[in-house]
Amino acid sequence: MNNLEKLSKIILYDDPSTSNLKLQDIEKYLKSKLDNIEILIRENFFDFYLNNLSLGKSKNNTADETKSKASELSKIANGLARTKIRDLNNPAKYLEPLQGEIAFEEKLLAEPSKSVPGIFYDGFRLHELFQEFLTEMDINGSTCHIVFTPRLFGTFDEFDKRYHARVILCGYPSLISTIGLVEAPAKPKEYYAIKQRLLIQNITTIDSFIPDELKNRYLEYNDPRLTEVIKGYVMQVVSYHLSSSPFCDDPLCRLYNSHWQEELLRAQLSEPEFCKTHELLFLEFNK
């Protein structure tokens, strides 16, 4: 399938909890790679939705309008709480969210600059939720929405019958998890050996025991390399929109679906940027 003529606009939604995510740099990079394409940068996805509700546009909101915004926020929080994975080995296990789980999501929505600690969401259910809140004016085949989210999501693998954390989920919109970049690809084996030894001693402050040499081999939260790495994941989304396939089998291409942090750093930070096939794909788009 080829969609080269259709893509004309990319909208990037910010994740304010990740201070090293520089969307202007990503915008510049996209413009350097893709000719004649409009790039828009927007605030956090749900903030954009809430701030553009038809009733909530006026600066002089009435009590009813404010209530409408509050009820939408509550609806989103409820939806997010429903997308939590309840059982790593059973995607069908569902439980009505507890009052406290919804309140937890409401707090996070009200403070998007706060990181989302330790919750694991079902990627497909989360994606459906984001799709539900795409503003109607932006839904068209020529626009690609890329949402940077601080939520960690996973998809269920029918092969080994368990959930696996993911960095990227392509679709409409596409999701890139800023926590997933750190948590989804596995760290070097030495890291887990140290972690295991410390946990036996009930020490959970692992970071201070990891040598710097080892730390350089994986991404940490708010890592200075984050934006550079994300550029490659954004190109995976672009590739998905152009060719229906986000990934490449070549471990040196930025479109490689890395399962290890060291693979990720090699694919994203070393030359060449793309394999011949994908180099050509983007060149053809620019013709």
Added chain:
Amino acid sequence: MVETGTNIKYASENQITNAIITEFARSFSDYSDLDVIIIGGGPSGLMAARELALKKVKVLIVERNNYLGGGFWVGGYLMNTITIRPPGQKILDELGIPYKEFQDNLYVAVGPHACSKLIAETCAAGANIINMTSFDDVVIREDNRVSGVVINWTPVSAMPREITCVDPVALESKLVMDSTGHDACVVNKLVDRNILKIPGFGPMWVERSEDLVVEHTGEVHPGLVVTGMAVSTTYGLPRMGPTFSSMLLSGRRGAEVAYELLKKS
């Protein structure tokens, strides 16, 4: 200062018994009109009780053991060094508990000193305490709201039923707080009654569990606030190692939530 060798003044056995009964009965009678009943006198329950009492909220801790403090007396492997991660040391400062920095982001304190000081500060703030008393059941009112607890002497539950046919008593309150640790006794009573469903231990990662406990502290069901490790059981968060920051911070958060709920009621 009392000099050694000073004769201790005389009081008869009758007078002593009378003093115990009279004072206990007076206090117990006063518990019929409570704002918050906290089940469990571990670090989060004590912290919540202290904070509420300082705000003049009428609060009672129900503790099933003779002693208060729960697991706060000892760290891991029964060793009485307790560990605290920032910002938990700020609470130690407030309570006047001495501690030292062990390494970056990790402080240590002597368990018995820390625990006894927390208990003393909670009592000094004006919290009421009833120990050797076990939580038996919840009092449920309209719309399944939790409105009190049913309690009994702890020894009753430890003896054969045919010997101890002792009916419990009920105490009513505006709010109940479950601070019973991993047992989450109050929450689980609602689960037993099919009023609440909880997820069980779920897929989350242990490094973030302290933050999660504090973040999830709050009202889990109308009239019921949950703090400390009971939060972990309620929301299926991972069990943690022996660091107590989240217990103290969760207690404080629980008190804030309870105070706001009381203001609205």
